[in-house]
Amino acid sequence: MILSALLFRNLFKILFASVSLFACNLIDKTANLFDDNSWKDLTCDTAQYVSELKIYTLAQPYYLADTLLKQALKPRNIYVALADATGNIQTMALQAAGEEAAQLLETKAFPTLNTSWEEQAYLWALVKQPNYLYHRWENLLIDERKIFLEKRDSIVAIMKEKHRSIKVISDLRSTSRQLLYLGKKRTATPLSMHNFGLAADVAIYTRRKRISNNLTLYRPLDSLTEAYGLTWGGNFVGFVDSGHFQLYKNGAELLRKHPELVFEFEPFRPQYNRWMNKMIGLGKENKAEDTKELLQELNKIKQDQPCQCVNMQGKTPYALMEKIQTALANSDDYQYNNDLLLVGDLASQTVTLVSAKNKITFPLGLWK
Known part of the structure; x- marks a missing residue:
């Protein structure tokens, strides 16, 4: 016993x-x-x-x-x-x-x-x-930021020929401000190319009033950004941003070039997961393709x-x-x-x- x-x-x-x-x-x-x-x-x-x-x-x-x-x-x-x-x-x-x-x-x-x-x-x-994540990764991104800024300024100069009031309203962005925008639903992502110094927002003004909801007015950015090898926010599927353009198509493409940056994206995986689940629940998974691609890339790097x-x-x-x-x-x-x-x-x-x-x-x- x-x-x-x-x-x-x-x-x-x-x-x-x-x-x-x-x-x-x-x-x-x-x-x-x-x-x-x-x-x-x-x-x-x-x-x-x-x-x-x-x-x-x-x-x-x-x-x-x-x-x-x-x-x-x-x-x-x-x-x-x-x-x-x-x-x-x-x-x-x-x-x-x-x-x-x-x-x-x-x-x-x-x-x-x-x-x-x-x-x-x-x-x-x-x-x-x-204050800006770019400063942590400046050794990695400095050359690309320089190239992006040159392209940005060229695009703005061309746009000024028709819209003299156009100007850059956002360049580098802090993580805290990005999360603030996320909370106010002014963005759909907790990390942006702005955080890495690889994106810009421009605005056209009429009588000192910013015009932000006129996609047609910003349409020339479509062909201009394509010509300069950039991505226009007006073509975003899940969150259209007509005054925005960036160096990389999305976060997944950035990680394929710089896998070291997985360190910055990984803490925000819960937010990306929630967005995916929300879109799937609404039957709008196609509007979260960039998020899905990002999560897939994170998994490839971690596997x-x-x-x-x-x-x-x-x-x-x-x-x-x-x-x-x-x-x-x-x-x-x-x-x-x-x-x-x-x-x-x-x-x-x-x-x-x-x-x-x-x-x-x-x-x-x-x-x-």
């Missing part, structure tokens, strides 16, 4: 552990059991082994997320530690207190983790948000890449954490109460975020 009870208890533990292991998978896939549309969210499958970790995987889940926003943190520095499957550790650090750009700090406790400027931008985004399963709690590797924190404190001026620490551990397949107010561990998986 005692033996049977012990066997039952151990069997229960095994079953419980198995359910926990796949909990992230089950939670994420519930909505997709009867629907395999390619734009639907991928699943962070924790049954898959992660063999390599990158800064993007560590930083992305916390960007614009409540995990950090609710803590209202103002860290001095951001520390990153990556431990491979055999326990070898590499570290890097950024000064978080500056205003202009990320500044690398020297770390001595462990071998240095080499990072690109894009990876430093991902980390910097956790603590600093520029089979490492992820953190933020729907379930992971087991914190306490011994590793103590080793890293002690060494950083002794050699690199790491301060638990003032700094942010991200630790990726391939041995335990976890990522741990340590701040003055919290310690959170999530299990790793692959997007499937």
Whole structure:
């Protein structure tokens, strides 16, 4: 009897552990059991082994997320530690207190983790948000913005021959203003080409009054933008914007050229999903083709890449954490109460975020 009870208890533990292991998978896939549309969210499958970790995987889940926003943190520095499957550790650090750009700090406790400027931008985004996203990605977009501005000015000059009052009324746009417009239904998307400096709005005035609802008046922009290789907002299907034109057809085309920008689009996936579901519910899926294409492109970029399963709690590797924190404190001026620490551990397949107010561990998986 005692033996049977012990066997039952151990069997229960095994079953419980198995359910926990796949909990992230089950939670994420519930909505997709009867629907395999390619734009639907991928699943962070924790049954898959992660063999390599990158800064993007560590930083992305916390960007614009409540995990950090609710803590209202103002860290001095951001520390990153990556431990491979055999326990070898590499570290890097950024000064978080500056205003202009990320500044690398020297770390001595462990071998240095080499990072690109894009990876430093991902980390910097956790603590600093520029007024314009373009400024974060200027190294990536500066040449295209220059080309776009030249084309914009040429188009406006041609339009002035018939409408002397035409002028540019919107160029760079902050994320906060874009979201304000979204709330007022003046746009259908939480991110715009304006945010990346690759779009412009023009307006024609009569007696100092802006004319904005006369599609015929702005129709010449159709052929002009086509001639200059741009996209006219008057041809948008879901949200016609007659005074708008941009360098890329849509967000998906931008991501195909610059997949690094998936970092900016991913936090707004819930809004894009809601728009898709709304249009499908109204029987107007054709009016959300650009959104569908964007979500499909996000999935293509993420497919089979490492992820953190933020729907379930992971087991914190306490011994590793103590080793890293002690060494950083002794050699690199790491301060638990003032700094942010991200630790990726391939041995335990976890990522741990340590701040003055919290310690959170999530299990790793692959997007499937």
